[in-house]
Amino acid sequence: MNIPAHAPLHLLHSTAVGTLATHARQPEGFPYPSVLPFAPDPLHRPTILVSRLAEHTHNLHADPRAGFLVVDAPDGDVLNGQRVTLLGTFEPVDPTPELVARYLRYQPDAERYLALGDFTFWTMKLDRLRYIGGFGAMGWLDGDELDPLPALDxxxxxxxxxxxxxxxxxxxxxxxxxxxxxxxxxxxxxxxxxxxxxxxxxxxxxxxxxxxxxxxxxxx
Missing domain, CATH: 3.20.180.10 (PNP-oxidase-like)
Structure with a gap:
């Protein structure tokens, strides 16, 4: 393992969009990837805002295990860019005023979706993650290794x-x-x-x- 210090954590704060891979219900068992905005929570985990009608939301209700891919390749060179694949489970979270305010700071366009009343927040509980930062800079981390310090409240x-x-x-x-x-x-x-x-x-x-x-x- 050769990962620059805190590189996966910083990447999760640098990028506004990720790819969510859920388990499809039909056809059963296939990976179902979808692209959507997210915000890092105080523990740096992806928080998403999804419609109750969306296919990935139905998939998460049936099986909360998922993958989440975040990529930063500003020059279009994906193989030499940074990317991190997160593995874990998504859990619905209550839309507390603090959570909503923080999410809207990161994703201000989401305010129109909240107004519809159909959208819910989910946060990923991390099991493992794999970071690749270019040639020779890659490795696996357990979820609790992403940040061992207590989060700011x-x-x-x-x-x-x-x-x-x-x-x-x-x-x-x-x-x-x-x-x-x-x-x-x-x-x-x-x-x-x-x-x-x-x-x-x-x-x-x-x-x-x-x-x-x-x-x-x-x-x-």
């Missing part, structure tokens, strides 16, 4: 976003949409940008200082 993240929102906007018009112990997520004109920290920040003091430095660096 919604109040901590929202406080950091409120604190640095103006600074992010002044550094090129970015919107600060998410913060975790390993980096921060920005959005500009619909495109997402990941600011990766040099190391994990285990406490709010170091996280606060590093986040300020990273946002300030966007103006220089």
């Amino acid at each position: 919604s109040g901590e993240e929202e406080a950091l976003i409120a604190k640095f929102a103006d600074a992010a906007s002044k550094s090129g018009g970015y919107q600060l949409i998410g913060v975790d112990r390993y980096g921060a997520d920005l959005r500009l004109n619909g495109a997402r940008k990941r600011l990766a920290f040099d190391s994990a920040k285990p406490d709010m003091e170091s996280l606060h200082a590093t986040l300020g430095d990273c946002i300030w660096s966007q103006t220089n």
Whole structure:
């Protein structure tokens, strides 16, 4: 195994769309891939918003085991780009105000689907994942190896976003949409940008200082 530190985690924050592979009901047992937007939850796991009428939703109700593929190949060179395949089970989650607010920061266009009342949130519980970052950089991880540190709670993240929102906007018009112990997520004109920290920040003091430095660096 030769995986750059936290590379799979950062990839899950850099990409807005993934491929969900469920088990088809008809014809039974076949993989059923579909492309859909997602947002990483505080544990960096994909959270999806799906219609109750969608085929993949019916498939998940019948068998929650699934694969989820995320790819970043900005130059179109998929074989030399980054990709991670996640294996696990999807579980429906309650649309708490905190979950909805976070998802809409990452996927603002989803607000129109929420208004329909037909869509539900599901989050993936990870069993294993395989990351490929180009030639010689690949390997398997167990789900609990993705992030061994405790996640920020919604109040901590929202406080950091409120604190640095103006600074992010002044550094090129970015919107600060998410913060975790390993980096921060920005959005500009619909495109997402990941600011990766040099190391994990285990406490709010170091996280606060590093986040300020990273946002300030966007103006220089």
